[in-house]
Amino acid sequence: MPGMKAHVWVMPKRTVLDPQGQAIQHALASLGFAEVKEVRQxxxxxxxxxxxxxxxxxxxxxxxxxxxxxxxxxxxxxxxIVE
Amino acid sequence: MPGMKAHVWVMPKRTVLDPQGQAIQHALASLGFAEVKEVRQxxxxxxxxxxxxxxxxxxxxxxxxxxxxxxxxxxxxxxxIVE
Structure with a gap:
């Protein structure tokens, strides 16, 4: 039987702080990407x-x-499930 | 002007070892999910x-x-770009 492939996304809940995402947003802003309002990782x-x-x-x-x-x-x- | 949302996926290159993915594959196998052949994170x-x-x-x-x-x-x- 041929195999299958699956994709899984795991995200911090909306109600949970995302310090990694915030750090990236700040880094982006300081590098000139000021239009990035929010990042979630x-x-x-x-x-x-x-x-x-x-x-x-x-x-x-x-x-x-x-x-x-x-x-x-x-x-x-x-x-x-992809294939 | 309304905002936009973007999704970005960053994956280890096919030619690069993915030790995190391998660790998860081993963990899954040891927990009874033996049908998982490969994991990339x-x-x-x-x-x-x-x-x-x-x-x-x-x-x-x-x-x-x-x-x-x-x-x-x-x-x-x-x-x-999502919206």
Whole structure:
């Protein structure tokens, strides 16, 4: 069975401060990119999965994102199955 | 003028080892997600830009990604202007 690929985005929750993003916004402003009002930084994962159906892959990726890739107290995630 | 939003993905180049991704792949395998063959981890940025045309925003985001957000020696980037 051919493999599948998944993309997972993990972002700080809207209600949580994002000090990394703020540091980047300040750095950009000091380097002349004053039009950048806000930066939020998150993580992006590309997962290659061995032979699974699309349904099984979705369940697995959701579980991995919830239990391991994201910290649900301060982060939220979304994912997509690509192929 | 209303603002624009940009998404930027920064990933380790294909030719570069991704130790973070490998560590996650091993962690997932040891936690029972053996079907994950490979993981690559990158960064994802959401930028809010003050009033710019789509064209100007594209130029600015390309420049920021190339000069600041990504390290072109070991990383590659892509971006999209969202609204």
């Amino acid at each position: 998150g993580k992006f994962f590309v997962l290659e999965l061995n032979g699974a159906t699309r349904d099984a892959a979705e369940k697995q990726v959701e579980k991995m994102a919830r239990e391991i890739l994201a910290n649900p107290v301060i982060e939220e995630f979304r994912y997509e | 990158g960064k994802f940025f959401v930028l809010e830009l003050n009033g710019a045309t789509r064209d100007a925003a594209e130029k600015q985001v390309e420049k920021m990604a190339r000069e600041i957000l990504a390290n072109p020696v070991i990383e590659e980037f892509r971006y999209e």
